[in-house]
Amino acid sequence: MTNLTLTTFDWVPEGPRGYVRDLRARWAMEEAGLAYRIATVPLRERGAAHLEHQPFGQVPWLIDGDISIFESGAILLHLGAYSETLLPTEPSRRAEAISWLFAALNSVEPPVITTAIFGFAGDSERTPGRERLDAFLHGRLSDMERVLVGQEWLAGDFSIADIAMVDAFRVVDRFAGGLAGYPACRDYITRATARPAFIKAHADQMAHFAAADRDRAPQSAAAPAA
Amino acid sequence: MTNLTLTTFDWVPEGPRGYVRDLRARWAMEEAGLAYRIATVPLRERGAAHLEHQPFGQVPWLIDGDISIFESGAILLHLGAYSETLLPTEPSRRAEAISWLFAALNSVEPPVITTAIFGFAGDSERTPGRERLDAFLHGRLSDMERVLVGQEWLAGDFSIADIAMVDAFRVVDRFAGGLAGYPACRDYITRATARPAFIKAHADQMAHFAAADRDRAPQSAAAPAA
Numbered sequence: 001m002t003n004l005t006l007t008t009f010d011w012v013p014e015g016p017r018g019y020v021r022d023l024r025a026r027w028a029m030e031e032a033g034l035a036y037r038i039a040t041v042p043l044r045e046r047g048a049a050h051l052e053h054q055p056f057g058q059v060p061w062l063i064d065g066d067i068s069i070f071e072s073g074a075i076l077l078h079l080g081a082y083s084e085t086l087l088p089t090e091p092s093r094r095a096e097a098i099s100w101l102f103a104a105l106n107s108v109e110p111p112v113i114t115t116a117i118f119g120f121a122g123d124s125e126r127t128p129g130r131e132r133l134d135a136f137l138h139g140r141l142s143d144m145e146r147v148l149v150g151q152e153w154l155a156g157d158f159s160i161a162d163i164a165m166v167d168a169f170r171v172v173d174r175f176a177g178g179l180a181g182y183p184a185c186r187d188y189i190t191r192a193t194a195r196p197a198f199i200k201a202h203a204d205q206m207a208h209f210a211a212a213d214r215d216r217a218p219q220s221a222a223a224p225a226a
Numbered sequence: 227m228t229n230l231t232l233t234t235f236d237w238v239p240e241g242p243r244g245y246v247r248d249l250r251a252r253w254a255m256e257e258a259g260l261a262y263r264i265a266t267v268p269l270r271e272r273g274a275a276h277l278e279h280q281p282f283g284q285v286p287w288l289i290d291g292d293i294s295i296f297e298s299g300a301i302l303l304h305l306g307a308y309s310e311t312l313l314p315t316e317p318s319r320r321a322e323a324i325s326w327l328f329a330a331l332n333s334v335e336p337p338v339i340t341t342a343i344f345g346f347a348g349d350s351e352r353t354p355g356r357e358r359l360d361a362f363l364h365g366r367l368s369d370m371e372r373v374l375v376g377q378e379w380l381a382g383d384f385s386i387a388d389i390a391m392v393d394a395f396r397v398v399d400r401f402a403g404g405l406a407g408y409p410a411c412r413d414y415i416t417r418a419t420a421r422p423a424f425i426k427a428h429a430d431q432m433a434h435f436a437a438a439d440r441d442r443a444p445q446s447a448a449a450p451a452a
Binding site (some may be wrong): 051085102103107108121124125129132133 | 295322325331371
């Protein structure tokens with residue numbers, strides 16, 4: 001029996017809903033059929049107890065018995081040990097899946113998240129640095145397009161690597177210029193987000209924040225951005 | 227007996243020397259006293275065989291017997307299994323070290339690497355997006371300063387998490403505005419880069435590229451940027 005508790009924010013504004021990173025952990029646990037509880041931490045007051053579990057004042061973190069794990073990548077890797085559905089045990093396949101997990105987080109997501117940051121600022125000025133950031137992002141997407149033309153998932157069967165990569169691609173799709181020029185990447189998102197575990201995880205996150213809206217209806221109009 | 231081969235570029239210009247990511251793997255293997263060979267791949271022609279091992283045409287990758295691993299984070303994690311010096315086996319400490327490894331790569335390095343990209347482009351324009359990127363970087367560095375004021379290493383003893391975090395900080399120090407306002411982060415780099423394993427790994431990388439200069443002396447003036 002596992003004893004898993006995933007902590008996320010008590011509430012976030014509408015913008016980031018469906019993209020808060022507890023989604024990655026929810027998705028993995030749904031894929032593996034693991035039971036878990038959701039706990040919350042206040043968005044507006046990030047105190048010492050929060051920083052003890054997550055040093056950047058972010059979410060999620062996962063408690064598994066007496067172990068506390070932060071960073072969505074570390075949580076996915078930890079959950080991978082529970083199920084072949086998440087991470088193969090055969091050493092060569094396992095190394096491939098773990099390589100792709102890190103690729104999603106350290107080679108693809110950095111230009112994605114920073115491009116999204118420029119978008120959130122409404123900044124479309126084509127300065128020399130911005131041109132290079134754009135080339136960085138599109139170089140990575142072109143590489144991924146070449147990879148995904150020939151295969152359904154990154155490392156044989158579906159794995160935690162796909163959870164991380166698809167979630168980075170979802171940010172491109174919504175907040176960083178879209179994937180119009182990358183049909184294999186688009187098909188990959190479509191395929192992944194049609195999985196019942198994604199649908200359940202996404203709906204649960206949306207419902208979690210919607211319920212919080214109802215609890216705090218009077219103040220919600222004055223809420224700060226996440 | 228291990229059978230480890232680390233592949234890096236045959237040559238790079240002077241700018242990135244000392245920062246090519248094979249350094250992280252060399253450093254880890256020196257810490258653990260693991261024997262390894264260095265192999266090379268051409269910087270100027272990144273063919274199908276290269277992309278087979280590293281889908282973004284980057285380095286390094288590590289061959290361990292019949293397993294091929296790419297992404298410096300995945301390589302560090304793989305090497306961690308060989309030595310308690312790199313990654314503790316006690317589950318709670320291990321989870322802490324792995325959380326910090328992902329934190330270095332997915333929470334700290336993204337604003338570092340993109341800020342460095344703007345620097346490489348000579349772009350100091352303070353657009354609204356750039357202001358947000360700066361706030362992202364300095365938010366992370368402030369969090370790390372708070373963490374490092376109270377401790378020598380990220381997860382108890384030195385671990386692979388420190389290799390990844392220190393290497394990200396080295397980029398801030400050299401290419402992304404410096405660490406003048408973060409004395410605990412600076413002390414952390416000083417402490418880490420004084421370790422004999424770092425000194426050996428760094429000297430070996432510098433010597434590797436210097437030897438390549440001598441081999442190709444006539445062409446080196448015309449070399450493209452890495």
